[in-house]
Amino acid sequence: MANSLRSVPQLKKGQEAAFQILWAKNLPLVFGDIWLKGDWTPTGFTQTHGGKKIFVYDSRYTSPKEMTVENFFLEFNKDESLRTWAIKTKDWPPSTGFREYFKSYFGAFMDGVPMPAYTRHDGWKNLAAHFPIDEAPHRTFKPDLGPKMYVATKDHTQAGSTRLHMDVTSAVNILVYDSKYGTPTNDEGGATWHIFRPEDSGAICNYIRSKFPNADSPNPIHAQETYLDKGMIEELLSLGVRPFRIHQRCGDAVFIPAGAAHQAILLIICQVSNLSSCIKIACDFLCLEGIPACSQVTNELRILAREDILQLRAMLYYAWCSINRLLGQASQLGEATELSRKEKKRKDHRHSLAGQTSNAQRKRQKREDTTPIQGDFEFPCPHPGCLPGSDTKARLFKSDGLFNHM
Numbered sequence: 001m002a003n004s005l006r007s008v009p010q011l012k013k014g015q016e017a018a019f020q021i022l023w024a025k026n027l028p029l030v031f032g033d034i035w036l037k038g039d040w041t042p043t044g045f046t047q048t049h050g051g052k053k054i055f056v057y058d059s060r061y062t063s064p065k066e067m068t069v070e071n072f073f074l075e076f077n078k079d080e081s082l083r084t085w086a087i088k089t090k091d092w093p094p095s096t097g098f099r100e101y102f103k104s105y106f107g108a109f110m111d112g113v114p115m116p117a118y119t120r121h122d123g124w125k126n127l128a129a130h131f132p133i134d135e136a137p138h139r140t141f142k143p144d145l146g147p148k149m150y151v152a153t154k155d156h157t158q159a160g161s162t163r164l165h166m167d168v169t170s171a172v173n174i175l176v177y178d179s180k181y182g183t184p185t186n187d188e189g190g191a192t193w194h195i196f197r198p199e200d201s202g203a204i205c206n207y208i209r210s211k212f213p214n215a216d217s218p219n220p221i222h223a224q225e226t227y228l229d230k231g232m233i234e235e236l237l238s239l240g241v242r243p244f245r246i247h248q249r250c251g252d253a254v255f256i257p258a259g260a261a262h263q264a265i266l267l268i269i270c271q272v273s274n275l276s277s278c279i280k281i282a283c284d285f286l287c288l289e290g291i292p293a294c295s296q297v298t299n300e301l302r303i304l305a306r307e308d309i310l311q312l313r314a315m316l317y318y319a320w321c322s323i324n325r326l327l328g329q330a331s332q333l334g335e336a337t338e339l340s341r342k343e344k345k346r347k348d349h350r351h352s353l354a355g356q357t358s359n360a361q362r363k364r365q366k367r368e369d370t371t372p373i374q375g376d377f378e379f380p381c382p383h384p385g386c387l388p389g390s391d392t393k394a395r396l397f398k399s400d401g402l403f404n405h406m
Contacts, residue, residue: 004237006244008195019115023255024289028195028244031114031253038108040176040279042073048104055094059086059157072151076277077179080154088152088161098147109147109174109281114253119172119285127286127315130322143310145169147283154277158229161191165224166201168297168310170258170290173282178250180276189249190278194233195256196243198293203241207232222304258290258297286315 009022011031022029038044050070057064075087093101098109110120117125131142150173152161178190196204201221208220211232217223228236233243248254286294291312298312 004242006242008244008246013114016115019255023257023287026198026257026289026293028193028246028257029255030246030248031255032249032251034112034114034174034251034253036105036108036112036174036176036281038105040105040281042077042177042279045279046070046073049102054089054092057088057090059159076151076153080156080277083153084156086153086156086159086161088150090148090150090152090162092149092151097144102149105281106147109283113172113174113283115172115255118170118287119283123285125287127288127319128284130319131315132318141311143315145284145286146171147281150280150282152278159227163224163227164204164221166221166297167256167258167284168294168301168312169284169286171256171282171284172253173248173256173280174253175248175250175278175280177279178276179278181250189247189252190276191248191280193246193248193254194228194243195246196241198257198296200241200243203239204236207236207239207241219300219304222301222306258286258293286310286312291316 008028008030009018011019011022011029012033013031019029039047046069050068050073052069053066054069054072055064056067056072072087072089099106110116113119117123120126120129122129128143128145133142150162155161175190181190205220208226209215212220212226215223215225217225220226236243246252246254294310294312298308298310302308
């Protein structure tokens with residue numbers, strides 16, 4: 001099966017030009033050696049946020065339960081051989097902004113995330129950067145595109161740490177902690193991803209419906225209730241659906257295009273048994289390349305009566321207003337710069353020998369223009385008082401000169 005899966009381009013810092021070419025083709029990508037500053041370990045989070053409450057999902061129960069960060073990481077750090085279930089927390093923090101909740105971590109993420117023009121909150125290619133910021137007493141209801149933390153243990157149940165779903169925007173996901181990182185059993189990395197191309201979504205939905213005929217969801221991908229195991233992926237391969245597979249290692253940043261159906265399972269689902277507990281941080285972003293897919297997914301979610309979290313139309317409107325204003329400011333700055341250059345040029349010209357010669361020539365030309373015209377020619381006077389009326393003729397003056405006549 002491995003030979004039938006699609007491979008994903010691996011990039012490093014300094015290959016931004018290659019990223020733009022591949023990203024325009026709607027391909028998932030991986031940047032390696034992305035090491036964020038700070039302590040991204042269970043110990044670090046326990047020291048800074050140990051007393052705060054979070055919701056934890058346990059594979060043994062249907063509903064999440066609330067516990068402190070300290071207690072969650074105590075369970076997270078247990079020997080995997082002593083546990084047959086999985087626990088995780090997702091979208092952490094769920095409601096509070098990451099900037100306020102994780103102040104130091106937020107700065108480290110923004111400073112270290114690859115392709116900052118796309119991924120930073122103020123990246124010039126991130127259209128979400130143009131959305132007005134909430135400032136009291138006004139609310140703009142800016143969508144929360146992250147970053148968010150995703151923390152999960154080994155997937156003992158093989159049900160998927162993240163089930164098959166489709167994101168409405170593009171995203172970047174960085175693996176910042178792997179409990180088995182650097183050990184001999186960690187050759188395959190900390191998480192295995194299967195990413196499907198947007199054009200395969202129809203075939204995937206039909207396959208899931210045939211596999212689970214009792215499922216009542218109109219869109220099995222958006223329902224986020226399915227994880228495609230090894231056998232199911234092999235069946236999809238026989239139908240011509242070839243997903244990308246990524247072995248995400250510690251320090252890898254995975255870029256997922258908008259509209260790409262994907263799933264992630266902590267560690268390998270194939271032959272190796274080097275399962276580990278991982279901490280990841282992810283952030284959504286809206287770029288020009290992803291607008292068509294964003295629009296399609298938004299429409300699909302609207303049909304399902306889902307909340308429009310992205311507010312795509314508002315995003316595009318504010319981006320247009322912001323860019324239009326920036327272009328106007330740039331145009332004014334350019335005109336002012338050009339004007340100052342002309343003024344400087346005139347000043348330099350007046351103080352040069354050529355400028356003095358030109359002044360003399362202009363004075364001489366002015367005297368010639370005011371010299372009375374010789375001859376017997378008649379000219380119509382341009383003065384309003386001399387123009388012809390209904391009962392008057394045009395007033396003419398002889399060739400003794402216009403200025404003498406006036």
